[in-house]
Amino acid sequence: MGELITYERHMDDYGIIRLNRPEKRNAISMEMTALLKDKIQKAEKDNLKFLIITGAGNTMFAAGGDLSELHGELSSEEAYFRLFPMMEVLESILYFPVPVIAKLNGNALGGGCELATACDIRIAKENTKFGYIQSTIGILPGWGGGALLYEKVQPSFALDWITRGDVLSVQELKDRGWIHQIIEEESWEDEKYLSPYIEKSAQQMRLLKAQYRAVIQPEELRRRMVEEVKASASLWESEAHKKALENFSLRKK
Numbered sequence: 089m090g091e092l093i094t095y096e097r098h099m100d101d102y103g104i105i106r107l108n109r110p111e112k113r114n115a116i117s118m119e120m121t122a123l124l125k126d127k128i129q130k131a132e133k134d135n136l137k138f139l140i141i142t143g144a145g146n147t148m149f150a151a152g153g154d155l156s157e158l159h160g161e162l163s164s165e166e167a168y169f170r171l172f173p174m175m176e177v178l179e180s181i182l183y184f185p186v187p188v189i190a191k192l193n194g195n196a197l198g199g200g201c202e203l204a205t206a207c208d209i210r211i212a213k214e215n216t217k218f219g220y221i222q223s224t225i226g227i228l229p230g231w232g233g234g235a236l237l238y239e240k241v242q243p244s245f246a247l248d249w250i251t252r253g254d255v256l257s258v259q260e261l262k263d264r265g266w267i268h269q270i271i272e273e274e275s276w277e278d279e280k281y282l283s284p285y286i287e288k289s290a291q292q293m294r295l296l297k298a299q300y301r302a303v304i305q306p307e308e309l310r311r312r313m314v315e316e317v318k319a320s321a322s323l324w325e326s327e328a329h330k331k332a333l334e335n336f337s338l339r340k341k
């Protein structure tokens with residue numbers, strides 16, 4: 089097992105941050121949250137054209153928050169303080185000086201979808217699936233990525249997806265505008281699909297992100313993201329949530 093979050097600068101002037109915990113389906117722990125924050129700050133200083141966030145392995149981009157730390161015995165107040173740092177990571181992606189691309193190597197659930205939504209562009213491998221499944225475990229999105237979803241797709245679709253907690257196919261999510269490109273398995277590794285971004289200058293990319301940031305207005309979004317963390321934490325002690333987490337921890341026993 090290597091570093092839980094890796095960062096490298098590619099010779100074509102883009103950066104790659106990788107969630108590197110495939111044996112736990114890239115579930116995001118508190119330690120990974122702190123590392124993500126550090127790596128994003130490091131990448132900010134690297135004068136990149138764009139930044140990629142991806143996951144290690146072939147099955148999952150990220151299985152959400154680490155349920156062994158975000159467990160059912162926490163009080164709502166404790167849950168709030170464990171959720172909040174990842175909200176700040178999502179916020180730092182909004183402010184990142186050039187576009188951030190989620191390179192979705194596999195499925196995402198819960199907070200994994202929130203992280204993907206915080207990115208500016210989502211490119212996914214074919215046959216992947218994605219679920220804002222938090223409502224099915226008695227809570228709501230808790231990192232601010234629900235508030236962000238309302239900005240990135242049609243709000244009425246966002247409400248229905250979050251409420252139902254469905255896991256949807258990559259094709260349906262492309263039709264809904266959440267996924268920008270679907271890449272066939274055999275073309276995934278050659279990364280030719282990155283060429284349109286690599287061909288632009290770092291200055292163009294900075295100006296493009298600045299224009300997009302002016303539209304999404306992170307300063308305005310922050311209030312709604314904080315409210316979301318509070319709302320999710322307020323449901324932490326509910327019976328439905330405790331039961332769902334108990335079922336998860338007992339599922340293999």
Ligand SMILES: CC[C@@H](C(=O)O)C(=O)SCCNC(=O)CCNC(=O)[C@H](O)C(C)(C)COP(=O)(O)OP(=O)(O)OC[C@H]1O[C@@H](n2cnc3c(N)ncnc32)[C@H](O)[C@@H]1OP(=O)(O)O
Nearest residue numbers: 112113115151152153154155156158197198199229230231
């Ligand atoms: C709390 C924040 C909240 C938010 O705001 O959004 C969330 O993110 S809630 C979390 C939502 N995520 C989930 O509920 C996913 C839970 N995981 C699963 O349903 C399944 O593990 C899977 C992702 C569908 C993968 O299934 P499978 O391929 O069959 O593998 P395993 O189930 O055997 O898992 C392998 C390994 O990984 C561990 N794992 C998986 N997900 C998590 C997680 N979210 N947190 C912690 N650990 C996770 C799992 O326990 C296995 O570990 P071992 O038992 O040690 O092998």
